[in-house]
Amino acid sequence: MTTASGIKGRKRVNWTPYILILPSLVYLALFFAWPMVQGLILAIREEGALLTLRSEAASASTVAGQLPRGMQVDILDQRANPIPAGADGQGNLLTEVWYQVRGETTDGQVVEGWTPERRIRVRESDASGNPATGTVRSILSSSADPLTPIHAEANEGSEILGKMEARAAVEILGQATLEVWYHIGGKNGNETIQGWVPARYIRPLGDDTRGRIEAGDTSQFTTRYIERMINDRFFWPALRTTLLLIVLIIPAQFVLAIIMALVIQAELKGSGLFLYVFSIALGLSDLAVGIVWYSIFTQSGYLNSILQSLGLIDAPITYLSADTRYWILIAIWLAEIWRATAIVMVIIVAGMQAISREVLEAAEVFGANLWQRVRYIIIPLLRPSIQVALILRTILAFQVFALVIVLSGGDIITVLANETYRQYYDLQNFNVAAAYSSLILILSMVTSLFYLRAVRTQEEAIE
Amino acid sequence: MTDIRIENVTKRFDNFVAVNNVSMTIEDQEFVVLLGPSGCGKTTLLRAIAGLGMADDGRISIGGRDVTYLPPRERKISMVFQSYAIFPHMTVYDNVAFGLKMNKFEKTEIDKRVRDAAALLHIENMLDRYPSKMSGGQRQRVAVARAIAMRSEVLLMDEPLSNLDALLRLEMRAELKRLLQEIKATTIYVTHDQIEALSMGDHIAVMKDGQIQQYDRPETVYDLPSNRFVGGFIGSPPMNFMQGQVQRENGHVKVRVGNFDLSPAETMQPLLRSYDGSPILMGIRAENMETLAQPAQDALQVEVLVVEPLGSQNLLTVKIGDDLVKVATHPTFRVAPGNDVWLRFPADKIRWVDRDNGKVLYPAS
C-alpha cells in the first residue's frame, strides 16, 4: 500500500488519528477479540461444575465444601428462609410461598399460623388480587398424614400450633415468599461432606430423601469437552479429511494460479477479459459452488450425461455415496480448486506487477535465461505474495463447510468446520462446538506460523 | 576490436515509428552519447542494441558478430538501467556478482571481480547491505559496479544519472567519465541532458523523431550544428535564430536583419547567392555576439528588454526584428532594461539556415 504519499507527520501528539480509529477498535474488541476469548473459554471451562455447600442455610455463611455436578446426595433436611428484601427479582430461585392463615383446628381451637401455599386452595381474592379466603386441600397420598399442620413461623422446623382437616375454611391474612434450602450430604472421595445448599441446585429423587446435583454454582477448568471432541466418532475422520484436503488442494491451486497469472501477465490482446473470467469465482459462496458441482456429480448430473451421450458408459455411475468416498473427495477437491484459486491468482498477479520490468530486463541482460529469471528473480520477489496467499488459503481451507455438506450430505465425508456445526446445531453441545472451533483456530495459527518461518522473506528486500 | 554497427534499424510500436531507418557506427572503445528530447527514440535504439526489444528491420552487429535477433544474454553486453534495476532481494555483493554467476564464472574469479568493481565505485564497505537501505546515489554505484564487473566490451547506459539530484549528478558525471576512461569499454550512453552529452561523449548522436540529426564530436555538434533543431537543442541558452532577407548589392550578398544590413563571410557568398531575394534564418550563439555600450561601426542598436545576471555572465534579452535574442555579456557589463546597447556579429560565428528544410548551410569543404 502506498504509505509514503500524502502522509502528514507532526511532532506534537495529534489525537485525530486515534479518534478516527477508535470506533473500529471498539467494534473489533467487542465483536472479535472478546468472542474469541469467550470461545476458547467455552471449550475448556465447565460452568457450574461444582456446588458449594454452606454450613448454614444462608449464602453468607462459611463454606463447608464442594461437590461436583451430577452427584447423588442424601437430602437430610430442608428449610425455607425468608428472602432478604430486594432479592425478589432473582428469577431462578427455588421459592416456596407460605400463607398466614386463621382457621379452626381439629381440636376446635381457632389458631393463627403459617402453612405452605400448596396446602391451601384459594377461594376468594380481595380487590387488589391478593388471596383472602380459602380451604385446606385434601391430601391424597395414603401414607402421609391427612391433616395439615399450622406452624408458628413460616418454617417447617417451627413449632406446630395445631392441625386442620381437609376442606376446613381459612382466612388468609398474609403471605411470605421463602427460599428453600436443603441440607445435603455426599461423598467427595473418602470424606463425607454435609452442608446447606439452595434447593434449586438439587433435583429430589423419588421419596425426597435422595437427590442429584443438577447444577453447580462454581465453574471449573475441564478437559471434558476436549475429550468428548476427541472421542467423538467423527473427530479423527474430520481432522484427517481436513488436513488431506489442504494438502491436496493448496499445491494444485498454486500451480493453477501461477499459470493463470502468467497468462494474464503475457499481456496479450484480451488479457483483461481473461482476468475477469479467471476472477469470477472470487465472489461465489461455498454453498453455491457446492451446488454447482453437485449438479455435475449427482447421479443424473452433467458428468454422467456427458459420458453417456459420448457412449462411454451405459448406465449412470453413482459418485456421491458412502461407497465412493474417493469420488466425493475428488468432487470437493475440484470444487475447491474451481472456487478458491482466483484469490491466489489475484495475489500472485499483484505481486508480479510489483516487480519492476527493468529488474527482469537487467536479469536478462546479465545472462539469466527464462528458468533462471523465474528461479532467482521472480520467485524470490514473489515470496511475500506467496506467503500471504498460502496463509489466507489455508485458513480459508479450514473453514470449508457448506461445500462439504452439499457434496457429501454432511456425514460420509466430514471436516472440522462441519463437525463444529453438527455439535452446535444438531447436538446442541455448545462447549464441544467451541472445542472444535478452538482447534480450528489453533491449527490455523500453527500453519500460519509455519508458513511465516518456512517461506521466510528477506525483510529488507520488501521496499 | 568491439565496434558496434547499426544498419538501417527500424523499430515500430503499432503504427508509431520509434526508430526510423537509423544507421551508425561506434568504434572500439568509443564513448557515444545518444542525445535527444523524450520520445525521440534514443532509449528504443539502445534497447534494440541490448536485445530488449528486437529491431523490426535492419541489422545490428557487435564486434563483427550479427546480433540482430540474439537474446540479450548472448550479446555479451552489460547495462546500467535508468531505475538502476537493482535486485531488491539480494545484497550488494550478490547484485554485483549476479551476471558473473549466471555466466558460470569460478567463485574466486567472481569474488575478485566483485571486489575490484566495488573498489572502483567506493562501495567496498556496503557489500553485505541490502539495496532498500541505500540512498539513490549508492544504488547508482551498485548498478554501475554490477555492469562493469562483467568486464563486457560493450557497456550500455540508459539515463543513469537522471534519477539523482543536481549536485550528486555533477559529482557522478565526473566520476563516471574517469571510470569509463579506465575500463575502456565501447559505451553507448543515453541521455536527454545536453550538458552530460557535451561533457562526457567522444561522439554525440543527436536524435529526433526516430532519426539521427547529427553524429559528431561534441565541439562540432555545438559549434557547427547540422540543422536548426540541433542548434536549438544544444547549448544553454540555445542558439538564437533571426529572420533575415537576402539581398544583392553590386555582386555582393547582404542579409537584412531587422533594420540592419549584414555582410556574410566571404566563404558563404557563393552559397547565399542562390537565396537572393528570399528570406533566410541567421543563427548565432549568445556568447558569440559582441556587446558595446556605445554606438560603433557595423553595430546594431537594440533595446534591452530583460537582464538576467547569472554570475559567470549577464544574459540580456533583446529584440531584433520580430525575434527575441539572448545575448551573453561579461558580468561586469552593466546595463538596465530599457537602455540601448550595440551588437556586433562576427561573420565567422554566424550560421545561415535554410528556412524551408532547417538545414544549416556550410560551404563544401
Place this chain on the structure above:
Amino acid sequence: MTTVGETPKSAVQVSPEVKAIHRRMQRRQQLGRAVTYLVGILISLWVLVPILFITSMALTTPAEVRAYPKGVLPFIPLSTETLQFFLNSRGVLPGLRNSVVVAVITLILSTLIAAPAGYALSRFIFRGRDMFRLSILAVRAFPIVILSIPLAVVFLRAGIYDSVYSLALMHTALALPTTILVLASVFSSIPYELEEAAMVFGCSPAQAFRHVVFPLVLPGIAASAIFTFVLSWNEVFAATILTIQNRTLPAQVLVTLNQSSEPYQFAGGFFMMIPSLIFIFYIRRYLFNMWGQVSK
C-alpha cells in the same frame, strides 16, 4: 565518422543464417502466443462451463432438471419455471428479505466504522499505526468459524439470538478488517496535496474532505460496499448458527438441503451466484486493491 544515417535500404545484406534465426524466433514467438491463448481459453472454459451448467438448470423446466441424460446444450427449453418454483418455496422469500437486510446493515455499518480508520491509516503517521495495521491484517486471517459459536452463546444470553440485526453485527466484524484496508488504499490514491490545496483556498479540513476527497473516493467506497454486501450475502456458517426463524437465504437453502428437490437446489445455487457475478464486474478495477496489496 560523420555519416548521418541514411544509407539506402538495399545496402543492407542480411545473411541467410540471420534470416533463419529471425524466422525461427518469430515462429517461436507465435507458437508461444498461441499456447498462451490456448491455455487461457482452456482455463476460461474450466471456469465458465460449470456456471453455464447451473445457469441452464436454473432457467429451464423442473421436468428438464430431473431428466437424464441432460442435454449438454443449455437453456432448452428456456423457462423461468424452476426459478419460480424456488422463489415460491417456503422460507425463500423471507430468507431473501433477511439476506438483503443483513447485507445492507452490514455494508452501512462497516463502511461507517471503517472509513475513519482507513482515512487515519492513509493520512497520519501515529504511534501504534503499524500495530493497528498488523492487527487488522491478523484479524482478517482468523477463521469465521471460531467467532460464530461464542457469539451465538453470547447472543443467546443477551436475548438477541435469532435476529437479523445480531447477524449483521457479526458480519460487520467479518467485513471490517478488509474494508479498513481497502478504504485506506483508496484514500492513499488521492494525493494529500489536493486536500492541502483545498485548504489553501479556504476550506476547513472537513470541507476539504467533503468537497475534494469524498467525490474522488466515492467509486472506491462503492466498490468496497459491494464487496461487503457480497461477503454478507454469501456467508452461511454464522448465518446458520445465529438464526433459527429468521434465516438468511443461504442458511435457508443449507438447512433444507436434505429435504429439497434438485430443481430447488439448482435454482437456489444459481440465484445465490447472481450478486457475485455482478459484483466481480463492478469491482474489477479494485481487485488488486482488495486482495493484491495484502503483502504490503
